[in-house]
Amino acid sequence: MTAEEKALGKLLEYGHFHQEDSKVEGIAKRAMSHGYDSLTQPQKAVLSKHLTRDCEGVTDPGGHHNGCQAELEGEALAEALDRESYGDGFICDSCDQESHEHQRQWDKMNAE
Numbered sequence: 001m002t003a004e005e006k007a008l009g010k011l012l013e014y015g016h017f018h019q020e021d022s023k024v025e026g027i028a029k030r031a032m033s034h035g036y037d038s039l040t041q042p043q044k045a046v047l048s049k050h051l052t053r054d055c056e057g058v059t060d061p062g063g064h065h066n067g068c069q070a071e072l073e074g075e076a077l078a079e080a081l082d083r084e085s086y087g088d089g090f091i092c093d094s095c096d097q098e099s100h101e102h103q104r105q106w107d108k109m110n111a112e
């Protein structure tokens with residue numbers, strides 16, 4: 001499975017195409033069954049805006065947003081969609097680590 005197909009699989013799984021024209025979901029499904037490379041250029045162009053998305057970034061316990069603007073695509077996009085579905089927000093790997101670090105800080109503060 002290519003990186004695009006992994007990302008499209010998650011987008012389909014989490015219903016991200018429900019707001020779109022049904023042909024968009026149809027193209028995504030075709031990519032899943034026949035391979036992303038079987039799509040025509042115009043079909044790929046329709047999907048392209050769904051295949052990159054900016055990280056939301058994380059806010060530290062002091063209320064400071066880290067301003068992350070990482071653009072996620074492929075497998076990184078698929079992973080971020082998983083995190084979003086768990087309620088962790090649409091964030092990149094590095095923000096995920098940062099967010100866990102914040103969590104540790106909170107736990108420590110609350111334990112003191």
Ligand SMILES: [Zn+2]
Nearest residue numbers: 055068092095
């Ligand atoms: Zn990030």
